[in-house]
Amino acid sequence: LPLEKIGLTKKTSSRPIPKLDYKNAIVDDATPSTILDEVDPSLQEKLSSRVPDFRGLLSSTADGVEPRNHLAFLDNRDGAVCLNVINPNGMDSKAITVGQLMEKLSEGTPGLCAPQEHKSNIQVPISYTSYGPFSSFAPQFDSTWATLCERDSRLLLNAYGDK
Numbered sequence: 001l002p003l004e005k006i007g008l009t010k011k012t013s014s015r016p017i018p019k020l021d022y023k024n025a026i027v028d029d030a031t032p033s034t035i036l037d038e039v040d041p042s043l044q045e046k047l048s049s050r051v052p053d054f055r056g057l058l059s060s061t062a063d064g065v066e067p068r069n070h071l072a073f074l075d076n077r078d079g080a081v082c083l084n085v086i087n088p089n090g091m092d093s094k095a096i097t098v099g100q101l102m103e104k105l106s107e108g109t110p111g112l113c114a115p116q117e118h119k120s121n122i123q124v125p126i127s128y129t130s131y132g133p134f135s136s137f138a139p140q141f142d143s144t145w146a147t148l149c150e151r152d153s154r155l156l157l158n159a160y161g162d163k
Contacts (some may be wrong), residue, residue: 036087122147123150124146124148125146125152126142126146126148126153128157141153
């Protein structure tokens with residue numbers, strides 16, 4: 001019997017379309033001067049917001065001589081602040097990539113393999129079940145995924161608590 005003949009209509013519920021809240025990209029508007037202001041004072045002496053000139057005298061410093069203890073300088077290149085490490089022995093500026101420092105990988109994975117214990121070596125105690133007042137005929141413990149016997153499970157749970 002069709003529902004229309006009886007005078008009934010099929011109930012349809014329109015599911016609301018979920019809103020997709022895309023988060024804005026993180027904007028890094030830090031400048032070299034703001035980063036230098038936030039750095040620890042002991043490191044501020046070793047950082048600079050410009051390329052240090054090791055060859056001559058500069059009028060901007062107190063005694064006119066560029067300090068030679070700079071480790072790095074901050075540079076705002078392409079809208080991103082970069083930390084450039086300084087080698088005071090060489091006066092020429094040269095960009096070095098990680099690929100130039102290391103040889104190609106011969107075999108294996110290009111990442112670090114974190115040591116992990118195999119799942120079969122993990123000790124899982126028996127979990128005890130409690131269904132409240134309706135547990136008279138229910139099992140008292142569940143050993144489905146347990147790797148320890150009941151005695152060892154009881155010892156661990158008494159020593160360390162429930163989990």
